[in-house]
Amino acid sequence: MLDTPLRDRLTSTPEGLRTWHQERSIFETTEMICELMDEQCVNRAELARRLGTTKSYITKLLDGSVNMTLRTISDVFVVLGYEFHPRCSRLKEPAAIGMRAAEFSGEWQPDKEAWQAFDRASGVQFIG
Numbered sequence: 001m002l003d004t005p006l007r008d009r010l011t012s013t014p015e016g017l018r019t020w021h022q023e024r025s026i027f028e029t030t031e032m033i034c035e036l037m038d039e040q041c042v043n044r045a046e047l048a049r050r051l052g053t054t055k056s057y058i059t060k061l062l063d064g065s066v067n068m069t070l071r072t073i074s075d076v077f078v079v080l081g082y083e084f085h086p087r088c089s090r091l092k093e094p095a096a097i098g099m100r101a102a103e104f105s106g107e108w109q110p111d112k113e114a115w116q117a118f119d120r121a122s123g124v125q126f127i128g
Contacts, residue, residue, distance in 0.1 A: 017091075021091075023064075026064045026068070029068065029073060030061075030064060033062065033076055033077075033080070034062065036077075036080045036082060040081075044058040044062070045058075047076070050080075051079055070084075
């Protein structure tokens with residue numbers, strides 16, 4: 001088990017996979033915000049002023065301890081002079097639809113019915 005990479009161990013269950021991607025999404029979003037803040041020499045106090053909130057709230061947003069809604073993310077980007085456009089891509093991990101790695105071999109091909117069930121359950125409609 002210790003020879004297995006950490007990411008593989010963490011994403012070996014559907015719950016672990018969701019948690020992995022939640023944390024990745026939080027990290028990527030806050031990194032984009034911090035990069036824009038650095039480029040514009042905007043500190044946390046200034047971002048708080050622009051949003052009409054407190055510096056401590058901004059700190060919590062950026063360290064991931066407060067759940068950022070899409071509205072909040074959009075507001076942050078707008079006050080930094082940017083639009084926010086979320087994007088998505090299909091998961092490559094079989095665990096995303098309840099399969100274990102041992103249940104397939106070679107090139108993994110998604111099961112159309114399983115993906116349709118996953119799409120319905122997630123409430124997200126994918127294009128393509």
